[in-house]
Amino acid sequence: MKYVTIIDIAKELGISKSTVSRALAGDSHNVNAETMRRIVEVADRMGYQRNELAVNLRRQHTQTIGILIPEVVTTFFMNFIEHAQRLLRKDGYRVIVAISNEDPEQERENLRMMEQCRVDGILMSVCHHEANIDCYQRMIRKGIPITFFDRAVEGVEASRVVVDDYIMSFLLVEALIRKGRRRIVHLAGPKHVRNAVARLQAYRDALRKFGMEVDERYIVAGGLNAEEGAAAMRRFVEGGLPFDALFGFTEMATLGAKSLLQQLGYRIPDEVALCCMSGTTLCTLVHPELTAVEQPVYAMAETACRLLIHQIEHPDAPKEEVVLRGDLRFRAST
Amino acid sequence: MKYVTIIDIAKELGISKSTVSRALAGDSHNVNAETMRRIVEVADRMGYQRNELAVNLRRQHTQTIGILIPEVVTTFFMNFIEHAQRLLRKDGYRVIVAISNEDPEQERENLRMMEQCRVDGILMSVCHHEANIDCYQRMIRKGIPITFFDRAVEGVEASRVVVDDYIMSFLLVEALIRKGRRRIVHLAGPKHVRNAVARLQAYRDALRKFGMEVDERYIVAGGLNAEEGAAAMRRFVEGGLPFDALFGFTEMATLGAKSLLQQLGYRIPDEVALCCMSGTTLCTLVHPELTAVEQPVYAMAETACRLLIHQIEHPDAPKEEVVLRGDLRFRAST
DNA sequence: GTGAAAGCGCTAACAG
DNA sequence: CTGTTAGCGCTTTCAC
Numbered sequence: 120m121k122y123v124t125i126i127d128i129a130k131e132l133g134i135s136k137s138t139v140s141r142a143l144a145g146d147s148h149n150v151n152a153e154t155m156r157r158i159v160e161v162a163d164r165m166g167y168q169r170n171e172l173a174v175n176l177r178r179q180h181t182q183t184i185g186i187l188i189p190e191v192v193t194t195f196f197m198n199f200i201e202h203a204q205r206l207l208r209k210d211g212y213r214v215i216v217a218i219s220n221e222d223p224e225q226e227r228e229n230l231r232m233m234e235q236c237r238v239d240g241i242l243m244s245v246c247h248h249e250a251n252i253d254c255y256q257r258m259i260r261k262g263i264p265i266t267f268f269d270r271a272v273e274g275v276e277a278s279r280v281v282v283d284d285y286i287m288s289f290l291l292v293e294a295l296i297r298k299g300r301r302r303i304v305h306l307a308g309p310k311h312v313r314n315a316v317a318r319l320q321a322y323r324d325a326l327r328k329f330g331m332e333v334d335e336r337y338i339v340a341g342g343l344n345a346e347e348g349a350a351a352m353r354r355f356v357e358g359g360l361p362f363d364a365l366f367g368f369t370e371m372a373t374l375g376a377k378s379l380l381q382q383l384g385y386r387i388p389d390e391v392a393l394c395c396m397s398g399t400t401l402c403t404l405v406h407p408e409l410t411a412v413e414q415p416v417y418a419m420a421e422t423a424c425r426l427l428i429h430q431i432e433h434p435d436a437p438k439e440e441v442v443l444r445g446d447l448r449f450r451a452s453t
Numbered sequence: 454m455k456y457v458t459i460i461d462i463a464k465e466l467g468i469s470k471s472t473v474s475r476a477l478a479g480d481s482h483n484v485n486a487e488t489m490r491r492i493v494e495v496a497d498r499m500g501y502q503r504n505e506l507a508v509n510l511r512r513q514h515t516q517t518i519g520i521l522i523p524e525v526v527t528t529f530f531m532n533f534i535e536h537a538q539r540l541l542r543k544d545g546y547r548v549i550v551a552i553s554n555e556d557p558e559q560e561r562e563n564l565r566m567m568e569q570c571r572v573d574g575i576l577m578s579v580c581h582h583e584a585n586i587d588c589y590q591r592m593i594r595k596g597i598p599i600t601f602f603d604r605a606v607e608g609v610e611a612s613r614v615v616v617d618d619y620i621m622s623f624l625l626v627e628a629l630i631r632k633g634r635r636r637i638v639h640l641a642g643p644k645h646v647r648n649a650v651a652r653l654q655a656y657r658d659a660l661r662k663f664g665m666e667v668d669e670r671y672i673v674a675g676g677l678n679a680e681e682g683a684a685a686m687r688r689f690v691e692g693g694l695p696f697d698a699l700f701g702f703t704e705m706a707t708l709g710a711k712s713l714l715q716q717l718g719y720r721i722p723d724e725v726a727l728c729c730m731s732g733t734t735l736c737t738l739v740h741p742e743l744t745a746v747e748q749p750v751y752a753m754a755e756t757a758c759r760l761l762i763h764q765i766e767h768p769d770a771p772k773e774e775v776v777l778r779g780d781l782r783f784r785a786s787t
Numbered sequence: 788g789t790g791a792a793a794g795c796g797c798t799a800a801c802a803g
Numbered sequence: 804c805t806g807t808t809a810g811c812g813c814t815t816t817c818a819c
Contacts, residue, residue, distance in 0.1 A: 122571075122595070124812055135790045140814060151788055166591070171569045172510045173812035176795050181506070191531045201525045201552055213566065215549045218535055232547065235505045237456075257500070261456070458796055469806045474798060485804060507796035510811050791818080802807080 123167045131161055143169065175237070183213045184427065185233035189221050189246035189270065192344075192371055195416060196244070199268070202420035203242060210428060212239070221343055223250035230254050238263065240431045242423055244270040248311040264430035268423040270314060278426040278438045280419055284314045284396070288321035291394045292366055296329050300364035300392055306341025306351055306376060308368030315368050318396070322366060336360060341372040348372030349379040356383065367395040418443055457501040465495055477503065509571070517547045518761065519567035523555050523580035523604065526678075526705055529750060530578065533602070536754035537576060544762060546573070555677055557584035564588050572597065574765045576757055578604040582645040598764035602757040604648060612760040614753055614775040618648045618730070622655035625728045626700055630663050634698035634726055640675025640685055640710060642702030649702050652730070656700060670694060675706040682706030683713040690717065701729040752777055 125143065129136040134154070142150045142158040150158075175181045184207055188196045204214045215236065219226035226246050233241055241258065243265060245251070255265055255275050264277065271279040295303055305322045308315025323333050336358070341351045348371065355362075356379075367373030373395035377387060385391050422441050429436060459477065463470040468488070476484045476492040484492075509515040518541055522530040538548045549570065553560035560580050567575055575592065577599060579585070589599055589609050598611065605613040629637055639656045642649025657667050670692065675685045682705065689696075690713075701707030707729035711721060719725050756775050763770060 122812090126812080136813085137791080137815085138789055140812095141789090144814080149788065154788080166595070168565065168568045170510075170571065170812050172506055172515070172571055173795090174814080176504075176506045176510055176797090176811090177813050177815085179795070191535045192528070194526070194528065197525045197528075197531045200550075201554075204552060205554075213549070213570070214551075215547075216534075217548075218538060220535075231502070234502045236547070237504065237506055261500070456796090460796075470796090471798080471807080472805055474796095475805090478798085483804065488804085504796050507811090508798080510795090510813090511797050511799085513811070789819085791816105793814105793816085795813090797811090798809105800807105800809090803805085 122170065123162075123165045124170070125167075128158065128161055128165065128167060131165070132157060134158075143167075180239050181213075181237050182211055183215060183236065183238045185236070185238040185241045185243075186214055186216045187219065187226065187229055187233070187241060187243035188216070189219050189226075189244055190371075191218050195269075195370075198416040199420050199423075202417050203424055206421060206424045207428075210424075212428075219246050221246045223247045227251055227254055230258060234258065234261070234263065240427045241265045242268060242427055244268055245272055246270075248272055248313045250311070262434065264427060264434070266423050266427040266430065268419055270312065272313070276438055278430060278440065280422045280426060280441045280443065282419070282443045284317040285321045287396055288318040288366070289325050291396070292322050292325035293328070295364045295366065295392055295394060296325065296331075298364075298392060301331065302360070302362040303337065303364040303366055304352075304355060304362050305338045306348060306365065306367040306372050307338055308341065308343065308372075318366075318368055337362070341368055341376070343369050344371045345375030345378070348375030350375075352376035352379045356380075362391065364392040365394070367393070370395050456504065457496075457499045458504070459501075462492065462495055462499065462501060465499070466491060468492075477501075514573050515547075515571050516545055517549060517570065517572045519570070519572040519575045519577075520548055520550045521553065521560065521563055521567070521575060521577035522550070523553050523560075523578055524705075525552050529603075529704075532750040533754050533757075536751050537758055540755060540758045541762075544758075546762075553580050555580045557581045561585055561588055564592060568592065568595070568597065574761045575599045576602060576761055578602055579606055580604075582606055582647045584645070596768065598761060598768065600757050600761040600764065602753055604646065606647065610772055612764060612772045612774065614756045614760060614777065616753070616777045618651040619655045621730055622652040622700070623659050625730070626656050626659035627662070629698045629700065629726055629728060630659065630665075632726065635665065636694070636696040637671065637698040637700055638686075638689060638696050639672045640682060640699060640701040640706050641672055642675065642677065642706075652700075652702055671696070675702055675710070677703050678705045679709030679712070682709030684709075686710035686713045690714075696725065698726040699728070701727070704729050 125136045125139040129139045138150060138154065139158055142155045143162060147155060186200055186203060188200070191197065200216060207214055215238065217229035217232065219229055223246055230251070241263060245267065249272070252272060252275060255272065255277065259265055259276050267277055267279040269281060271281050292303065303326070305319065307319050310316060319338065326333050337360070339351050339355050341348050348367065348369070351372070352375070365373070365376060367376060373393060377393055380387060380391055387393060422443070426439055426441070459470045459473040463473045472484060472488065473492055476489045477496060481489060520534055520537060522534070525531060534550060541548055549567070549572065551563035551566065553563055557580055564585070575597060579601065583606070586606060586609060589606065589611065593599055593610050601611055601613040603615060605615050626637065639653065641653050644650060653672065660667050671694070673685050673689050675682050682701065682703070685706070686709070699707070699710060701710060707727060711727055714721060714725055721727060756777070760773055760775065
């Protein structure tokens with residue numbers, strides 16, 4: 120099955136392909152109005168579709184942005200993609216998405232793919248805080264700008280937009296305490312994810328602010344997914360320590376813990392209150408009707424796209440870091 | 454910033470670019486082992502990355518599959534993408550994703566983009582049952598095979614994998630009735646989505662099976678998103694008819710209705726039981742602990758990929774339709 | 788306003 | 804086993 124090319128159109132009209140190219144590119148300044156009309160008419164009669172491959176090869180850039188994310192079980196990244204895609208499209212960019220499944224090896228592989236496809240820039244949220252730093256640096260040195268969002272790394276020449284994990288977490292733990300919870304378990308994330316470190320710190324500081332002792336036995340490694348979260352919770356429960364609340368690192372681990380607790384007969388949220396963050400969203404299950412304090416993903420997507428496009432258009436401009444805060448809104452539970 | 458090309462490598466070693474090309478393509482049969490070694494060594498010393506654009510332009514196919522989906526608020530499509538991506542990668546295909554946001558206009562646009570990018574095939578779930586049929590047909594005639602999944606259309610020369618909406622819905626409504634619910638509201642989907650039609654039919658038939666009259670006032674147009682669902686529910690409630698259950702078409706509309714009912718003070722699921730389907734997943738909120746009967750998305754992704762690749766490799770093979778059923782498993786609520 | 792020609796990076800005959 | 808050559812479809816000087 121052959122595609123129609125500008126040569127086919129040129130032949131059909133007995134003119135040169137250069138003219139056709141100009142006409143189809145909308146260069147009305149350099150092609151006769153009448154010729155233009157005829158070309159356009161024939162083009163869509165024949166069902167012509169420009170071959171982007173050829174255009175890109177020639178132009179040396181693809182007008183394509185790669186989005187790399189670590190997972191897709193949580194709604195945060197999907198919402199990000201949706202917004203980013205819409206925004207980028209308006210600026211004439213296509214988007215390609217790759218998921219690394221929290222696996223640095225696959226992330227490396229995805230990055231290589233992005234390079235082979237000659238994307239103009241990359242929007243990414245890392246799966247490991249250090250594993251692939253050399254990779255990121257290589258990309259950037261090659262002239263492919265990266266803008267990190269949500270899960271960012273340090274020590275790389277790239278722009279980044281993050282949420283203030285520390286502040287947000289602090290708010291959550293504070294909310295639990297104000298509700299009268301005193302024995303709060305923290306399902307901590309792995310140390311190689313920098314957000315996890317900040318959240319743990321916030322947990323400690325919030326307790327101290329209320330003059331409470333930080334009991335290390337209440338800090339358990341909660342992993343990243345539902346299974347790990349459930350397993351961690353099981354271990355904790357078996358320890359026999361009393362508890363009335365839980366602050367988890369990932370949404371998935373928290374949900375895993377929740378399922379387990381329900382199986383064991385705990386009543387949620389009356390007996391055990393839960394809360395966690397998911398991307399830009401702060402979820403607290405303390406109150407069943409009002410469960411989330413939300414920083415719209417939109418803001419993050421918008422900022423990330425803006426920063427990236429700026430880097431693409433001005434390769435030498437200094438990198439920026441923006442920390443989202445404020446603008447919190449309440450959202451009803453679904 | 455210039456990329457390294459095979460010419461650079463050839464010059465570096467004082468040989469021809471053909472040999473380099475062959476070596477890098479792994480054609481050990483036609484290049485001396487020693488030459489091979491040197492080429493590979495230089496290639497990665499210089500940080501060479503094959504330019505897929507050039508390869509594809511030359512080869513006349515891209516090894517890329519386009520995935521077109523209508524929305525991304527529900528987890529179903531995201532899970533589908535994740536699985537499909539993983540499976541296709543194994544077969545050497547890249548994936549590009551586009552979201553049409555339930556808008557036929559944007560779907561058309563996305564389809565055009567896929568064509569311009571010269572994807573080898575398309576995996577899609579439509580947003581409208583008829584609006585773009587001509588488009589799908591044009592693509593297929595041009596030699597770009599389409600495999601529809603979940604939301605498929607009829608009357609197009611394409612393979613499809615769907616879930617048996619009728620049977621699944623029938624099961625759901627039956628479950629409600631067996632739980633003692635008699636006044637079941639149906640939040641129907643738009644008639645232009647074929648799944649909606651099947652589900653409505655199942656609703657009617659299930660009631661009849663139990664000798665119940667179908668009261669048309671209990672069938673309300675529920676729309677596709679949370680707002681529309683809530684609005685529809687509000688209208689129904691204002692009508693003042695008694696009801697003790699709700700069977701919704703989309704997950705989002707059902708969630709919208711749920712929020713509204715909660716706001717109005719209804720207790721869920723005791724006072725009003727809810728259920729709906731989401732992609733391959735049957736969700737019933739009748740029972741709080743056990744809320745879903747699930748047909749793994751995986752099965753759908755796997756089948757869709759297989760059908761599509763088969764179409765790509767054998768353009769003239771007859772189209773197939775696969776209806777997933779059986780293999781249902783219970784899933785704990787999260 | 789239009790055409791001829793060069794070339795983006797790569798592969799695939801075809802010779803040697 | 805290796806080199807030469809001819810494009811894939813398009814844009815972009817440079818002439819006319």
